[in-house]
């Protein structure tokens with residue numbers, strides 16, 4: 001399965017509806033909004049019809065993110081060679097909120113791995129780096 005196909009996977013959690021107290025489900029996932037990573041949550045109760053949706057910029061909270069990693073795998077983004085360290089560092093800094101030294105250290109790490117995370121996060125960062133002229137490679141950790 002390609003990473004793109006895997007990235008359709010959202011996460012569903014069974015919860016109790018706050019209105020009718022019956023079993024309902026919250027779905028959550030990621031999307032890439034023109035280069036901005038967004039996380040979303042969507043609730044629907046099949047019993048009383050209560051619905052809500054919310055979304056946020058950036059990474060999921062640690063707890064749902066950990067479940068996402070468990071369910072859809074942990075992925076790495078590797079850069080074997082860098083066309084422009086300056087540009088790559090710029091992308092890593094703004095995407096991952098790193099300071100200059102940390103971003104350079106990430107890029108220069110001997111493993112070549114610049115990021116480890118969910119399939120959606122890796123795809124998002126891969127697209128940002130590709131837009132900067134780089135050719136990062138995604139792989140699933142086994």
Ligand SMILES: [Zn+2]
Pocket residue numbers: 017018019020021022024045046047048049050
């Ligand atoms: Zn309900």
